[in-house]
Amino acid sequence: MGMRRKVGSTKSPSVFSHEFVIQNHADIVSCVAMFMVVGLMFQVTQQTASLFITMQHNHTEVFNDTEPPTEVTYYTNGRKDFCSVFFYLLIAIVLHAVVQEYILDKVNRRLHLSKVKHSKFNESGQLVIFYVASVIWGSNIIFEENYITNIAQLWEGYPHSDMLFQTKFFYICQLAYWVHCFPELYFQKVKKDEMPARVQYASLYLVFIGATYALNLTRVGLCCMVIHYFMEALFHVSRMLYYSEKMDFAKTGFSIWAVLFVIARFLTVTLAVLTFWFGLGRAENQIFNMATGNFNTFLIRINCLAAISLLQVWMMWNFLNFQLRRYREATAAKQKAKQRQKERREAKLQAAKKRGSEASSDEGGDTDVSLTPRANKAENGGPRTRNRGGKKH
Incomplete structure (x- = not known):
């Protein structure tokens, strides 16, 4: 599962050196995760190991309105979730290495991409798999x-501090994945000029997903994530097609993504306004209570709505700049193509004129040579005759 060595390199790096850790990071991390799993087998370490592997802060409620009575286990958020995030962060690193080695590297060998395209193709490939899995899971x-x-369930019954296992596990995996993006910058040897963009979007995901999880806004956060992830998955699929030189499919994908991007921004703002302004704004219980997880106050609602709206405006601004840049590049490419065609036409015309002038000069030279004997005869007074009768006295 570790990164493959370069062909022709016979000298292995020293143990615990940077190169050794980078080449074998997946094996090292998988050993740490396996050590935690093995801890579940022994009673002495079972409680500590379960703190990292299983979901914490749970309680069971019994419903007697059915026969037989049913028991439902609900989960809340808490400090122990950091341990779960750490364990699934290790799993995310291992899965990242597996996808890289057994899927993306094989595709890259067939495409023969440059180093810049290779890095961006790998980034999009990893994100596509994560986005698609998250969309399917979240939609379910x-x-x-x-x-x-x-x-109305997005705001009714707030605070939504009680979650089912799937919802809590979904959020833990989301947080773990975006945290794992930071050590991957070191493991994948990402260039310095590519780091700011990756750190920026990973940090934004962490802040907004962490805020929705901590403020018990998991329902509206889940819907917004599914909408955004679906649009992002389409973008990165189109990006991979572009780097694979499938221009027709990439152009179609980018066109569909451009339409869905605007729709996604509109839907996100609509859900935010419905939830924070109308839904929670009309709720009866608007008193801050940390014990029950109630954060439904005017100040928090306005800040959440402003943060989501400003994020959508910022994304639309970047989207418009991206589209304008693409339009300018396409226009410049068309102008260059027209200029090249014009230069080729002029070159062909000049070549044709040159060939015509050479042909006419050759014909003129042949005519002069054919007239030269006649001109000589005219200058000498006509043709000379041989005196056959002998000398004249």
Whole structure:
């Protein structure tokens, strides 16, 4: 699972050197994760190991309205979730290495991409797999909880401190994945000029997902994530097609993504306004209570709504700049193509004129040579005759 060595390198790096850690980081991390799993087998370490592997802060409720009574386990957030995030951070690093070695590296060998395209192709490939898995997983939760048919569930019954296992596990995996992006900058030897963009979007994901999880806004956060991830998955698929030189498919994908991007921004702002302004704004319980997880106050609602709206405006600004840059590049490429065609036409015309002038000069030279004997005869007074009768006296 570690990174493959370069062909022709016979000298192995020293143990615990930077190169050794980078080449074998997946094996090292998998050993640490396996050590935690083995801890579940022994009673002495079982409690500590379960702190990292299983979901914490749970309680069971019994519903007697059915026969037989049913027990449902609910989960809340808490400090122990940091341990779970750490363990699944290790799993994310291992899965990242598996996808890189057994899928993306094989595709890259066939495409023969440059170093710059190789790095961006790998980035998009990793994100596509994560986005698609998250969209499928999140959509399943949305349909099971009937958030689409009853959208009022996004704000009714707040605070939504009690979560089912799938919802809590979904958020833990989301946080673990975006945290794992930071050590991957070191493991993948990302260039310095590419780091700011990756750190920026990973940090934004962490801040907003962490805020929705801590403020018990998991329902509206889940819907917004699914909408955004679907659009991002389409963008990175189109990006991979572009780097694979599948220009027709890439152009179609980018066109569809451009439309869906605007729709996604509109839907996100709509959900935010419905939840924070109308839904939670009309709720009866608007008193801050840390014990029950109630953060429904005017100040928090306005800040959440402003943060989401400003993020959508910022994304739209970047989107418009991206589209303008693409339009300018396409226009410049067309102008260069026209200029090249014009230069080729002029070169062909000049070549044709040159060939015509050479042909006419050759014809003129042949005519002069054919007239030269006649001109000589005329200058000498006509043709000379041989005196056959002998000398004249």
